[in-house]
Amino acid sequence: METCIQKQQVIFIMGATGTGKSRLSIDIATKYSGEIINSDKMQVYKGLDIVTNKITEPEKRGVPHHLLGEIDPEADFTAQDFRYHALSAIRRVLRSDKVPVIVGGSNSFIEALVDDPLSSFRSKYECCFLWLDVSLPVLYSYVAQRVDQMVDAGLVDEVRGIFDRKADYTRGIRKSIGVPELEEYFQAEMEGNDESAENLLEVAISDIKSNTCKLINTQLSKIYRLKKEVGWPIHRVDATTVFEKRGKEAEDAWEEDVLQPCFKIVGDFLKNSMKVQHLY
Known part of the structure; x- marks a missing residue:
């Protein structure tokens, strides 16, 4: 049969x-x-x-x-x-x-x-x-602009809503790019150090852009491996x-x-x- x-x-x-x-x-x-x-x-x-x-x-x-x-x-x-x-x-x-x-x-x-x-x-x-x-080069430029747009859309306030000094930033949604980068900024903000906080915010946004580009490289490396090595x-x-x-x-x-x-x-x-x- x-x-x-x-x-x-x-x-x-x-x-x-x-x-x-x-x-x-x-x-x-x-x-x-x-x-x-x-x-x-x-x-x-x-x-x-x-x-x-x-x-x-x-x-x-x-x-x-x-x-x-x-x-x-x-x-x-x-x-x-x-x-x-x-x-x-x-x-x-x-x-x-x-x-x-x-x-x-x-x-x-x-x-x-x-x-x-x-x-x-x-x-x-x-x-x-x-x-x-x-x-x-085109993608790096685009994601940098996108980070700026996300900040304008309320990214900082969104992350502030889950900020917790005692939280574990190695698990769950707190691992997201855009969360750990802002930790020092929020701490300075809580301490009332406005000048330091302003500088730290600029650094955090720059780090978010940089880490997003690093993520892109990691993602592409894995795709290349799946295509070329794994087949x-x-x-x-x-x-x-x-x-x-x-x-x-x-x-x-x-x-x-x-x-x-x-x-x-x-x-x-x-x-x-x-x-x-x-x-x-």
């Missing part, structure tokens, strides 16, 4: 912070009837929406999101925790006849999900890996032109340089990769 086993399909959107992964995930989920599973290790936590740069409700455009702002901010959410919760979310999405779209910059989470031998992920799921990339079939899509332009030209570049190639890759994947294994 012949039995047919069909692997189910999962889309992954990878890339460094600030490259437009969330926007791309919404476009793909909208076009291909998907739901989004967050794989950013700081965005899983409740709170600090500005610091962690969570996507807003209007930006979601009605697309359901999973593992976004759901975890206790004091918890130490590990890669193993992510694997457990992500597998559960993937099954829920598939039961709804939707396509799981996993998006985030925490490649250690994604690797723990895909390559852990205990979960046998690859034997059950076909994976499409998209890597949204931006030239480093993941990752499709690189260059979004640099989007960040070099403004207004309608930027929108046109997004359509031509990002969406069209990504839709082609995902469309072919969904159409052609539903492999049927015949067991005799």
